[in-house]
Amino acid sequence: MVIKHKNIFKTQSAWSNADEKMLCLDTGSWRTSRPVLDKDKCNYCGLCALFCPPQCMNDMGDHYEANLDFCKGCGICANECPRKAITMVPEGEFTDG
Amino acid sequence: MVSAQKGQVRVITGNATGAYGAMLCRPDVIAAYPITPQSEIAEQLAQFKADGVIDSEFVEVEGENSAMNVVLAASVAGGRVFTATSSYGLVFMYDALQETSGFRAPVVMVNANRETPGIHAVSSGQQDMISARDAGWVQIITENDQEILDQIIMAYMLAEDNDILLPVMVNYDGFYLSYLAEAVEIYQIEDVDKFLAPLKKQSPRQKLVPGVSQGCGTHGMEMGYVEARYKHTQAMERVKNKVDEIDKKFGDYFGRYYGGQIEEYRTDDADIIIIASGSATGTARTVIDAKREQGIKVGLIKLRLFRPFPAERLIQALKGKKAIGVIDRSICFGWKYGPICMELKVLTQELGSVPILSYIDGLANLDITIPHIGRVVDEVNEAAKGKPYQDVTWIPMEE
Amino acid sequence: MVETTKKRNRVFNYFCQDEQFAGGVAWCAGCPMELIARLTPKVLGKNMIFVGTPGCAAPVLHGQNIGAWHRMAYLASVMTGVPSKATGLSRYYNRIGQDATVVCFTGDGCATDVGFQPLSGAAERQEKFIYLAYDNEGYMNTGNQRSSATQIGAATTTTPVGKIGKGKSNAQKNMPMIMLMHKPTYMATATVSHLEDFIKKLQKAKEKSKEGFVYLHLFSPCPVGWRIDSSKVIEVCREAVRTNYFPLWEAENGKPRITVNVANPKPILEFTKLMRKYSHLKEDGLAELQKQVDERYALLKTLVNAGT
Amino acid sequence: MKEIRIHGRGGQGAVLAARMLASAFVQEGKSVASFPMYGFERRGAPVVAFTRIDDKPIREKTQIYNPDCIIVIDPGLLSLPTLFTGLKPESVFILNSPKKLPEKPNDNLKIGGVVDATGIAVEVIGRDIPNTCLLGAFAAATSWLKLESILKVLPDYLSGDILQRNLKSAERGYKEVEVTKW
Structure with a gap:
């Protein structure tokens, strides 16, 4: 029996097309600890957002907050914060984690 | 029944014929690196550029591997391209050869056949072409100078056909044909334009455009890889009849038939x-x-x-x-x-x-x-x- | 409560385009190359096109079947073909009048080793594109093997430390200096600890790539291969600059200029202590490394002084 | 079909001479094929070039084993043991030499022509490029083609002052060749 294979590519050759299919990984699940911000210490300087490799800090108007869907928990934001306003807290301490 | 006008007859070598053949097809980008016995093609095309005979981008690459990569990329971006090589030059392109066919880039390349294996024979033989036989290219072998010219024109017709989209290697015996001076009819470029015009009437092929979210050379994962390979071999099968068809069209137009396959x-x-x-x-x-x-x-x-x-x-x-x-x-x-x-x-x-x-x-x-x-x-x-x-x-x- | 300035960091002002990558992509936690990759299109704008190679960047730069991890146009390449492919693209776009910023995005293995010939060739021909090399000093994607960008003394899986082995026995290939000798229209070294410096260089690279060849050498330590705590990666970049391990400079038409002056460079230990790839080095090993750093910096200074 | 074998050294223009000869025959309506045989292109290394002419299209793509004519551009090559190998009966021998032609060097020769092509070239062109002079000598000795046909094709290969000098060199070769019939 021949199972007819459905074409993945519309073209003769292999091209990717982000408009048709944008890939995305659940990198949030990689995290072993998460950044927790002490808003009182934050001066909204933005360095945490700028240095964040996955660029996943959301601008909240007066502070930045990691998008936990993508934050890999590298801890750079905590290390680079000039005011030490971010602490990396093990995921086990969060019920949703 | 021939509709093309009579071209100019000149006594030129197979290499020069190769350059004339390319010139007549108005490539957008040419990249070539010299190697015996092909060097004359690179020289002649550079001379065409220097004399303003062609307005193609001419890239004087630092090696054959780059020559193939340059034309591959320009082809993927939508251009008509040409390169030429021989022997170890072809071998040095080997990774890029695979990419070119895998990307289904309609590159046309002339290969002046020369020996390759270990013993450095600077002499004729088809070993270079044979060592590239599984690179996924169409490989055609020609007999004389006129056929080199004619086959290059037919090669574009074949490579750029939307049913095919495969790179084509036009081979001729190095030293024998590369240096063989024969009388060759060089067609009027307008006639070649007309002959190749049907390619422009096809729906445009996939092109790489800055600002457009499309990528060429995606990782073919599992069935994606299988599908791309399958389509490649299917296209190879279609090449056979297409070669016969193009030979007929070419003969009807320019007056020379070669029998196709x-x-x-x-x-x-x-x-x-x-x-x-x-x-x-x-x-x-x-x-x-x-x-x-x-x-x-x-x-x-x-x-x-x-x-x-x-x-x-x-x-x-x-x-x-x-x-x-x-x-x-x-x-x-x-x-x-x-x-x-x-x-x-x-x-x-x-x-x-x-x-x-x-x-x-x-x-x-x-x-x-x-x-x-x-x-x-x-x-x-x-x-x-x-x-x-x-x-x-x-x-x-x-x- | 600490007083907040509420002033947006001016680095954000350099961004002319939104994020082009998917939120989650398969790069290691703390990888500065991810930061480089994400910032580059934000700065270079819409018509940039990537030419990428196998390496750490490839799993994300190249798609999988029809799917893609980002919204940019790209051409995938094997290691040997990147600058030549960029040449083909930029020549063709130039011919048809298509605006394009062609960017090669490769690692040091490609730039300094297997892909060096076409890089040198494209530089010599002054092809109009940007060659961006992220330097993690080795083949990190394949598991931390040495490249010619690996510095002396470094422990890698092919220069391991053992009874006899003391890490890599040869000094690093001085790639920025080699490229300077090609006299590119523009070249620069940069790293992500000095973001504004990096971004300004990217902007200049775009502008200068319309005239000729541009080379960017970006220091990009690998948290995994170098065995760095992922949170310390930016700090490692910073210390690399402060110890003169990786001086920040640029050159227009072959005239070098230091962009970040380090008044009192720290000893190399301040850099090496942040990672374990040098942890086996004893005093003599560190001295040898320090010597390499000092020599390279002296050479740079000499050229900078000669150029002015 | 007539088959011509030219012996010279790299840099003396043997290959070009073979090609010019082919072009000249095309002027007279003949089919031609001409190719050299050498590996690396090196000045001074012996080179052999072949030209075939025929009334019908030429299909053979082999080297020439049984020539109707041998042209020797460098007299030093006279000592080649294989120089006259395979020569057809009643064939022609053209030699560049300031000396007299050797006494019937091969039994199969019918016509010999000798000309001091080097001397003429140095005088007219200013350099030791004797090839066009020998083409003139060839036309005179063989009568297989007209001098005019040679003069007519030289502009395809040369231009300017060098062309003028070569035209003159070919003419002098035509006039000054000493022809012997055996």
């Missing part, structure tokens, strides 16, 4: 067939005529298309023949037969138990001479009569 010479009533390719086929015709006069019913098949292998046309032409001799200008490591002979052996079931004699000749600039081919005809003729024969003969080793 194979050219048959005095095969109709022949009992035995000699199969050869490239410049040796010219010499072989002379021998066939002479042997015919001696009463030997021999015919010649000139193999023009090597990849894809023209199995169906060969079966048709060889059916009922009593013996076949194949002359190879290269060898096939791992098999004792020459490469073309080895491929032909796949057709044994269709051809029946007919003797197929393999001959290795013309390596390293050694001539495939009239007496050599005469010997092949005589031995194949004896084999056809049921006499015992030698499977493989290295002609120069037995002289």
